[in-house]
Amino acid sequence: MVLKKLLQSFSTPFNHSRENVFGKRCKNSEVTVPEIVRTPYLVRKNTISYARKRRPSTDNKAQPIQTKPCRMRGRANSVPASKSGQLLLRKNNETEDWFAATRSSSINILVTGAKNVGKSALTVRFITKRFIGEYISGEDMTYDHVISEEKRKQKIVFLDQSNDEDCYKKRMPFDDQNLEWADGIIVVYDVGNPATYMYALKIINFIQNKSSSSEDLEGVKPILLVGNKTDLAKRWSLAQCEMKNVTDKIPSWVTSVELSAADGFEKVPASINELISEICQIKRISCGSLKKEQFRLLMGSVFRPRMHKTSSGMKFGSI
Numbered sequence: 442m443v444l445k446k447l448l449q450s451f452s453t454p455f456n457h458s459r460e461n462v463f464g465k466r467c468k469n470s471e472v473t474v475p476e477i478v479r480t481p482y483l484v485r486k487n488t489i490s491y492a493r494k495r496r497p498s499t500d501n502k503a504q505p506i507q508t509k510p511c512r513m514r515g516r517a518n519s520v521p522a523s524k525s526g527q528l529l530l531r532k533n534n535e536t537e538d539w540f541a542a543t544r545s546s547s548i549n550i551l552v553t554g555a556k557n558v559g560k561s562a563l564t565v566r567f568i569t570k571r572f573i574g575e576y577i578s579g580e581d582m583t584y585d586h587v588i589s590e591e592k593r594k595q596k597i598v599f600l601d602q603s604n605d606e607d608c609y610k611k612r613m614p615f616d617d618q619n620l621e622w623a624d625g626i627i628v629v630y631d632v633g634n635p636a637t638y639m640y641a642l643k644i645i646n647f648i649q650n651k652s653s654s655s656e657d658l659e660g661v662k663p664i665l666l667v668g669n670k671t672d673l674a675k676r677w678s679l680a681q682c683e684m685k686n687v688t689d690k691i692p693s694w695v696t697s698v699e700l701s702a703a704d705g706f707e708k709v710p711a712s713i714n715e716l717i718s719e720i721c722q723i724k725r726i727s728c729g730s731l732k733k734e735q736f737r738l739l740m741g742s743v744f745r746p747r748m749h750k751t752s753s754g755m756k757f758g759s760i
């Protein structure tokens with residue numbers, strides 16, 4: 442009944458058929474409704490505003506040019522610390538001490554890649570299980586995430602590295618300190634943009650070259666190459682031919698995966714968990730809960746696609 446009324450309300454005022462919404466011609470007029478770009482998820486402001494990062498203003502007024510320090514951290518006052526410290530942005534002035542402290546106490550993951558490929562989206566999706574439309578651009582962000590295994594807690598720190606032009610020029614593609622700090626690296630590209638894929642390969646080559654100078658980098662720092670935005674299937678298929686020509690350049694020790702931060706209920710946590718368990722093995726830390734989590738995600742994707750959403754026993758990744 443409600444559905445019937447809803448359908449009627451769609452059709453009566455303008456006499457449009459439902460196809461009109463997707464850009465087809467109206468039945469009784471010559472007006473063409475512009476095509477609507479599909480937004481995968483609605484932003485539920487009340488529940489996720491704490492994790493939302495502001496974009497710089499896009500006013501037409503001339504903005505004063507500001508030079509940002511590359512190692513700028515997210516504004517602490519823009520995001521309140523969550524109870525468990527799972528999503529916590531760092532203050533701007535934390536630098537050397539922060540690197541030293543986190544190096545020894547946590548699992549550190551560097552998230553890098555070209556601009557606008559979805560580095561923040563991927564990280565936030567992993568930590569909060571949510572996709573938020575917009576994020577602060579042009580600033581390095583760090584996120585704390587805690588996994589609990591029985592009574593033990595393991596802190597995971599993500600450094601979401603900005604690649605705005607100023608920083609890019611200074612640290613082509615990132616400085617040694619970030620690389621030394623990281624236990625694992627996530628290199629992100631946009632599957633619909635071959636240039637970002639080339640940039641991702643450049644980063645991997647950079648790491649590979651570093652490994653020849655510091656003997657044990659290769660294999661010791663696991664790399665996850667993530668092709669993001671597969672939900673934009675049209676752009677993706679167009680870019681595939683161009684990317685196929687260069688796929689042989691990915692070194693065999695790099696794990697690669699294609700997914701969508703927007704749609705990635707299972708794939709995002711599964712692939713990042715795999716990277717974390719690899720790091721745990723290398724650092725000889727026990728991460729048993731990750732294995733359980735991976736198994737649960739696998740079973741969830743086979744039998745019940747949203748099983749993990751209702752599970753309360755596992756603290757991993759919850760807010």
Ligand SMILES: Nc1nc2c(ncn2[C@@H]2O[C@H](COP(=O)(O)OP(=O)(O)OP(=O)(O)O)[C@@H](O)[C@H]2O)c(=O)[nH]1
Pocket residue numbers: 481555556557558559560561562563573574575576577578579580602603604605669670671672673700701702703704
């Ligand atoms: N459709 C779609 N859009 C995405 C996806 N991931 C990210 N986006 C969008 O892509 C834009 C850039 O995402 P960000 O996460 O800010 O990208 P970033 O790499 O962190 O950007 P910088 O910090 O500027 O380097 C945002 O508008 C996101 O909403 C995805 O999987 N699918």
